[in-house]
Amino acid sequence: MINSSFKILVRCFKQSIFEEKCLGCRDLLLPSSPRTLCRECECLISQIYQELICKKCGALIKDGDSNICGNCTLTKNQKIKTHVSYGLYEGLLRELILKYKYKDRHSLVNYFAKMIFDVYKTFFDNKIDIVIPVPFDRKRPRTYEPTFLLVKKFGKMAGLSYKRNILYKKKSTPTQAGLSYKKRCSNLKGAFAVKNIKLLKGKRLLIIDDVYTTGTTLKECADVLSPFCLSISAITLAKVEI
Numbered sequence: 001m002i003n004s005s006f007k008i009l010v011r012c013f014k015q016s017i018f019e020e021k022c023l024g025c026r027d028l029l030l031p032s033s034p035r036t037l038c039r040e041c042e043c044l045i046s047q048i049y050q051e052l053i054c055k056k057c058g059a060l061i062k063d064g065d066s067n068i069c070g071n072c073t074l075t076k077n078q079k080i081k082t083h084v085s086y087g088l089y090e091g092l093l094r095e096l097i098l099k100y101k102y103k104d105r106h107s108l109v110n111y112f113a114k115m116i117f118d119v120y121k122t123f124f125d126n127k128i129d130i131v132i133p134v135p136f137d138r139k140r141p142r143t144y145e146p147t148f149l150l151v152k153k154f155g156k157m158a159g160l161s162y163k164r165n166i167l168y169k170k171k172s173t174p175t176q177a178g179l180s181y182k183k184r185c186s187n188l189k190g191a192f193a194v195k196n197i198k199l200l201k202g203k204r205l206l207i208i209d210d211v212y213t214t215g216t217t218l219k220e221c222a223d224v225l226s227p228f229c230l231s232i233s234a235i236t237l238a239k240v241e242i
């Protein structure tokens with residue numbers, strides 16, 4: 001009895017000091033739930049992976065009964081076997097991703113890793129050998145590596161091997177945000193390279209990134225990786241609806 005009252009007291013103290021609040025609306029979270037968002041805010045995040053999506057690029061298929069969207073049927077790039085985004089890059093999910101990337105909200109890593117895990121269980125269970133992040137641009141002023149932290153957390157959750165020493169950025173490039181499709185492609189041309197090639201032989205790779213816009217980043221990564229591995233798939237947290 002004393003013990004449980006003491007625990008409640010400690011939790012109340014922690015709440016007032018460490019602010020266990022919903023990262024969406026800042027409401028206090030129920031003491032019993034180890035959550036990041038309250039239920040109302042969770043409902044604001046779309047789950048496009050559960051809808052009818054293109055199995056190659058993750059785009060929503062609005063009509064028709066095909067598994068592949070019109071765009072992917074026309075393009076010849078077959079290097080990414082399957083790409084799936086958890087949700088759409090809008091509203092609260094967009095806000096949380098920006099906080100995680102630029103405001104060092106480390107506490108979001110568990111929440112995002114669980115999202116990646118949900119997509120993994122639906123589409124890739126037992127079909128992946130190694131998980132890797134889209135590499136970090138070391139010249140950019142950041143204090144931590146958000147994508148690698150996400151890969152590490154997800155890798156542990158799914159019991160998968162994860163590596164950061166395979167794909168790397170050999171030249172620094174300006175951020176892709178705000179560039180046209182053509183500029184995005186030329187901006188990243190030759191930016192990525194592969195090391196520790198021996199580790200990749202016969203392996204099915206899964207690349208993790210935060211946001212999918214035109215797919216240029218993943219395509220560039222897949223172009224340099226594909227000669228050395230068996231297959232490449234990708235999961236991103238959110239997709240920009242174009």
Ligand SMILES: [Zn+2]
Nearest residue numbers: 022025038041
């Ligand atoms: Zn909330």
Ligand SMILES: [Zn+2]
Nearest residue numbers: 054057069072
């Ligand atoms: Zn597609």
